[in-house]
Amino acid sequence: MHQIxxxxxxxxxxxxxxxxxxxxxxxxxxxxxxxxxxxxxxEDGNPNIPEVILENSGGxxxxxxxxxxxxxQQIASKSEIDIRTVRxxxxxxxxxxxxxxxxxxxxxxxGVMLRTFTDMDNSDTGVLRALTSSSYKVFDNEDVLQTTxxxxxxSEANWQVVNGxxxxxxxxxxxxxxxxxxxxxxxxxxANGLLISNSEVGxxxxxxxxxxxxxxxxNGMQTENKSRSTHVTSSRGTDTWxxxxxxxxxxxxxxxxxxxxxxxxxxxxxxTFDQVIERMKMAHxxxxxxxxxxxxxxLCGILKLPKSDNNKVLDGLMAxxxxxxxxxxxxSRATFVNAITAVGNQDSTLEDNREDWSRLGGKVLNLAPSQxxxxxxxxx
Numbered sequence: 479m480h481q482i483x484x485x486x487x488x489x490x491x492x493x494x495x496x497x498x499x500x501x502x503x504x505x506x507x508x509x510x511x512x513x514x515x516x517x518x519x520x521e522d523g524n525p526n527i528p529e530v531i532l533e534n535s536g537g538x539x540x541x542x543x544x545x546x547x548x549x550x551q552q553i554a555s556k557s558e559i560d561i562r563t564v565r566x567x568x569x570x571x572x573x574x575x576x577x578x579x580x581x582x583x584x585x586x587x588x589g590v591m592l593r594t595f596t597d598m599d600n601s602d603t604g605v606l607r608a609l610t611s612s613s614y615k616v617f618d619n620e621d622v623l624q625t626t627x628x629x630x631x632x633s634e635a636n637w638q639v640v641n642g643x644x645x646x647x648x649x650x651x652x653x654x655x656x657x658x659x660x661x662x663x664x665x666x667x668x669a670n671g672l673l674i675s676n677s678e679v680g681x682x683x684x685x686x687x688x689x690x691x692x693x694x695x696x697n698g699m700q701t702e703n704k705s706r707s708t709h710v711t712s713s714r715g716t717d718t719w720x721x722x723x724x725x726x727x728x729x730x731x732x733x734x735x736x737x738x739x740x741x742x743x744x745x746x747x748x749x750t751f752d753q754v755i756e757r758m759k760m761a762h763x764x765x766x767x768x769x770x771x772x773x774x775x776x777l778c779g780i781l782k783l784p785k786s787d788n789n790k791v792l793d794g795l796m797a798x799x800x801x802x803x804x805x806x807x808x809x810s811r812a813t814f815v816n817a818i819t820a821v822g823n824q825d826s827t828l829e830d831n832r833e834d835w836s837r838l839g840g841k842v843l844n845l846a847p848s849q850x851x852x853x854x855x856x857x858x
Contacts, residue, residue: 496649515528517575549679591610592609660752663758688745688754765810774791791818815839
């Protein structure tokens with residue numbers, strides 16, 4: 479059993495945050511007929527506050543929850559209304575917003591789950607973090623960590639935490655191996671890595687993904703080795719609202735826990751890392767003949783990125799060309815892989831988007847030869 483190296487205290491901070499959140503959670507299943515939206519008008523210039531009231535069978539308010547932005551997006555989605563319209567109604571026509579949503583909830587009833595944080599000072603109020611379907615499988619961040627951390631500690635990969643954080647949408651834990659290290663080109667040292675992520679609020683799957691870290695900058699590239707498990711289980715009865723018990727959650731989660739343990743063990747295997755290093759060696763040989771700004775524009779078009787991202791990728795490319803392993807010779811496919819992943823690593827405010835850039839880095843590595851030749855300016 480190995481202690482997980484954790485020089486920056488990231489793991490301890492993450493565990494504290496996850497455990498604190500766990501103590502505040504309450505989940506309810508209910509028909510939408512038991513819900514009422516009441517938008518509270520603010521006087522300080524801040525956005526008005528949508529509140530969801532959970533009523534008992536007699537229509538008496540029982541619980542009141544302030545909807546955060548994730549929950550508001552889901553209220554809009556389940557009502558088949560564009561979120562931009564809902565936000566406009568919230569800020570300028572709150573009474574009309576309440577009327578429309580409440581009419582849909584009453585006339586088109588469906589079972590839902592309310593994921594909430596209760597207020598420590600008043601158990602009858604709290605924050606609505608998510609409004610999901612009643613079939614949503616609760617596999618919380620604490621469940622993910624309790625399942626995977628023992629496997630990580632038992633691994634010969636000798637994992638070190640790179641960072642760990644929790645946003646309103648997802649939890650992220652990134653690790654790199656201290657023993658599984660390769661060098662696909664002189665100076666370009668890379669380490670095996672893992673991304674463990676989860677959304678408690680319906681914004682994504684339970685995800686374990688192999689990462690490859692460039693050690694000079696700790697940009698992480700996602701490989702094609704991954705495992706995703708959706709938060710869906712059999713429908714629960716929702717004739718009346720009820721608090722979802724711990725026992726009900728645990729019954730849903732046993733099989734998923736076993737799967738996650740097996741995946742962590744598999745991705746710690748040296749052979750999966752060595753295969754990616756061989757692919758990166760080949761990528762260093764795929765040279766770019768086209769002018770770099772042109773190659774960036776072509777690549778961004780293939781990746782279907784918005785035009786506003788082209789300069790971000792070009793900045794990532796310029797930063798990459800200063801790094802060991804990339805600061806000599808002709809730029810290559812490997813250079814562009816690192817440039818793409820650098821975008822997500824450069825702006826810490828993009829935490830929920832960093833995974834997208836990491837995944838795009840892996841996509842560049844595996845572009846079909848015809849697509850890469852177009853980027854590189856190489857004749858077919």
